[in-house]
Amino acid sequence: xxxxxxxxxxxxxxxxxxxxxxxxxxxxxxxxxxxxxxxxxxxxxxxxxxxxxxxxxxxxxxxxxxxxxxxxxxxxxxxxxxxxxxxxxxxxxxxxxxxxxxxxxxxxxxxxxxxxxxxxxxxxxxxxxxxxxxxxxxxxxxxxxxxxxxxxxxxxxxxxxxxxxxxxxxxxxxxxxxxxxxxxxxxxxxxxxxxxxxxxxxxxxxxxxxxxxxxxxxxxxxxxxxxxxxxxxxxxxxxxxxxxxxxxxxxxxxxxxxxxxxxxxxxxxxxxxxxxxxxxxxxxxxxxxxxxxxxxxxxxxxxxxxxxxxxxxxxxxxxxxxxxxxxxxxxxxxxxxxxxxxxxxxxxxxxxxxxxxxxxxxxxxxxxxxxxxxxxxxxxxxxxxx
Amino acid sequence: xxxxxxxxxxxxxxxxxxxxxxxxxxxxxxxxxxxxxxxxxxxxxxxxxxxxxxxxxxxxxxxxxxxxxxxxxxxxxxxxxxxxxxxxxxxxxxxxxxxxxxxxxxxxxxxxxxxxxxxxxxxxxxxxxxxxxxxxxxxxxxxxxxxxxxxxxxxxxxxxxxxxxxxxxxxxxxxxxxxxxxxxxxxxxxxxxxxxxxxxxxxxxxxxxxxxxxxxxxxxxxxxxxxxxxxxxxxxxxxxxxxxxxxxxxxxxxxxxxxxxxxxxxxxxxxxxxxxxxxxxxxxxxxxxxxxxxxxxxxxxxxxxxxxxxxxxxxxxxxxxxxxxxxxxxxxxxxxxxxxxxxxxxxxxxxxxxxxxxxxxxxxxxxxxxxxxxxxxxxxxxxxxxxxxxxxx
Numbered sequence: 047x048x049x050x051x052x053x054x055x056x057x058x059x060x061x062x063x064x065x066x067x068x069x070x071x072x073x074x075x076x077x078x079x080x081x082x083x084x085x086x087x088x089x090x091x092x093x094x095x096x097x098x099x100x101x102x103x104x105x106x107x108x109x110x111x112x113x114x115x116x117x118x119x120x121x122x123x124x125x126x127x128x129x130x131x132x133x134x135x136x137x138x139x140x141x142x143x144x145x146x147x148x149x150x151x152x153x154x155x156x157x158x159x160x161x162x163x164x165x166x167x168x169x170x171x172x173x174x175x176x177x178x179x180x181x182x183x184x185x186x187x188x189x190x191x192x193x194x195x196x197x198x199x200x201x202x203x204x205x206x207x208x209x210x211x212x213x214x215x216x217x218x219x220x221x222x223x224x225x226x227x228x229x230x231x232x233x234x235x236x237x238x239x240x241x242x243x244x245x246x247x248x249x250x251x252x253x254x255x256x257x258x259x260x261x262x263x264x265x266x267x268x269x270x271x272x273x274x275x276x277x278x279x280x281x282x283x284x285x286x287x288x289x290x291x292x293x294x295x296x297x298x299x300x301x302x303x304x305x306x307x308x309x310x311x312x313x314x315x316x317x318x319x320x321x322x323x324x325x326x327x328x329x330x331x332x333x334x335x336x337x338x339x340x341x342x343x344x345x346x347x348x349x350x351x352x353x354x355x356x357x358x359x360x361x362x363x364x365x366x367x368x369x370x371x372x373x374x375x376x377x378x379x380x381x382x383x384x385x386x387x388x389x390x391x392x393x394x395x396x397x398x399x400x401x402x403x404x405x406x407x408x409x410x411x412x413x414x415x416x417x418x419x420x421x422x423x424x425x426x427x428x429x430x431x432x
Numbered sequence: 433x434x435x436x437x438x439x440x441x442x443x444x445x446x447x448x449x450x451x452x453x454x455x456x457x458x459x460x461x462x463x464x465x466x467x468x469x470x471x472x473x474x475x476x477x478x479x480x481x482x483x484x485x486x487x488x489x490x491x492x493x494x495x496x497x498x499x500x501x502x503x504x505x506x507x508x509x510x511x512x513x514x515x516x517x518x519x520x521x522x523x524x525x526x527x528x529x530x531x532x533x534x535x536x537x538x539x540x541x542x543x544x545x546x547x548x549x550x551x552x553x554x555x556x557x558x559x560x561x562x563x564x565x566x567x568x569x570x571x572x573x574x575x576x577x578x579x580x581x582x583x584x585x586x587x588x589x590x591x592x593x594x595x596x597x598x599x600x601x602x603x604x605x606x607x608x609x610x611x612x613x614x615x616x617x618x619x620x621x622x623x624x625x626x627x628x629x630x631x632x633x634x635x636x637x638x639x640x641x642x643x644x645x646x647x648x649x650x651x652x653x654x655x656x657x658x659x660x661x662x663x664x665x666x667x668x669x670x671x672x673x674x675x676x677x678x679x680x681x682x683x684x685x686x687x688x689x690x691x692x693x694x695x696x697x698x699x700x701x702x703x704x705x706x707x708x709x710x711x712x713x714x715x716x717x718x719x720x721x722x723x724x725x726x727x728x729x730x731x732x733x734x735x736x737x738x739x740x741x742x743x744x745x746x747x748x749x750x751x752x753x754x755x756x757x758x759x760x761x762x763x764x765x766x767x768x769x770x771x772x773x774x775x776x777x778x779x780x781x782x783x784x785x786x787x788x789x790x791x792x793x794x795x796x797x798x799x800x801x802x803x804x805x806x807x808x809x810x811x812x813x814x815x816x817x818x819x820x821x822x823x824x825x
Contacts, residue, residue: 086668086671087667087668096737100737104735131697131698131699132699133697139692139693139696139697140693140697142689142693143693
């Protein structure tokens, strides 16, 4: 069915809105209105029911949010529970950012999709604006000629009175949204063909993805493998440049690790006595930093068995492990620093070796603290905690 | 529209009510201060911070307009300009409150910070340095308020912002973002000197923006119902006000959650302490009410288009959001300063009454002055008004 229609073009949105009101007042039928952007108040002036696009937006957003909530619950609490920082499997605050992003994505895509469906903008469809400038800065109002009584001249006058810059009479083909005739048939045909080619390319790419199923037991084919293979030797790879054929070279015999002097004593009581004669504490009791360090080391590593005051009443001993001898009375007070150092280093009776836990400096510092415990009259170094 | 038409006519009843609110509120605050002296200063800080926030919000909205070139709300620019011109009145009050109450900050006792914090924090929170910074922030803001008002008066004859306005606004946004970020950390966050959150300033900025938009909406609708904006503000402009209110509310919630989620996720005791003292006990209902009032309810109510266009609903939501802003700052200040449980007593009610009355009077005064310089003009789309009236039939 073809319809004769008056097309009026406006340059200002206020004129368009005023023309819509005037046309409706005159009892004429409005075919459609075109504008390059949403004009405030136009839908009210047209008297049309509000757009349902916002409902599409709301529902797709809600659907996206609910899907993401479910998906995260399923992945992190059902399918593969994963401990993240000791949080419960099902931790809502952690899900919120993804729920939010999923909602925004679904709402945006859903709205665009709904718009395309409503406007029947299927792929390959070519539309031409009914008048030039409608995608830019002009507005068009379509008034349908309803019956024989329609006075095209009078209506044109009415529209021009509302500052229409151009009024023309057209015949529009069917009652699908009037799109105007294609002005350049050849160009339109080419555009349509290009759309089909692009669609075909998409289909081929998707199909090739399915054809080239990856085999997880084989390494992937490498494309431009420059970054994948370093030309440098790795520390464990064979190396023809050295006599022993290894990349990682052994240190020269007799090399010492920086800051660690070897201790030439065996783990026996005799050797401990020898150490007592030969070794002296390199730290001075007046050294405040060493005192603080010693107090910290003692509190951390010694207190569990020896107790805070060194009396052999640590928590471990209180719970039944053989109590160590007191550090502040009896034999220990007479031992020289070197012997204590040997005992801390190699262990003795029930006491294990501490050499893996404490550096030599820390061992000497702990001995300083033990000495300060043995002489309670001396002022304790500051920072020592009970 | 000529100037005679825009003379501000406010019924004396409104002015009387505002005076009554300010005086009775002030007396209640003073009485509350005598009865519960430990609650007086926190409420004064709350009052000062809120009222300075409204002035800053007005400046922000002016700067947004100058820089974006938005013209849709020029017809009621007097509202935001009147809000901004309250700043020179409120800033000295806040300065006095902060400097007089310096001893109420835990870091002002030297022993609090000596052991636990690093040298930078100790140096930063020196009382003299704190006072200097406080006065500088407020002086800078007042300077911008005065100069932007001056630039705005000069542009009244022009069509759109002048070069001076645009430059001032750009400078204000840069300076404001830095100074306000620091100021909210200095004044509010340092009430808990061992806690810190780098997004705290942005969070406060979200609150200031939301409450400023609510205040502008409320005042615009009020002046439209019974004031000089009666035939000026169209329904489409109400719709835009409502849309901005909705989006600023979402922005506030976004930033709120930014701060909460990172602290919740990392779960470090020195960071969680802030929330631990607010999410438990009697504070919990207020903590959740804050989210409901500032975001959940406005979001649900303002989502449909019809409610964004309804003056009545906009007024109710704006009032709710303004109460929400009070609650938001209340929850920042009071749990750190006084007590294990919230209390709404003479101090709180008095402070609220005082702020409503005093700010209302300052606003009316400023509006009268502002209308002399920038008379209300119908917007460029004012010829839509008869259309809307027509369509409303």
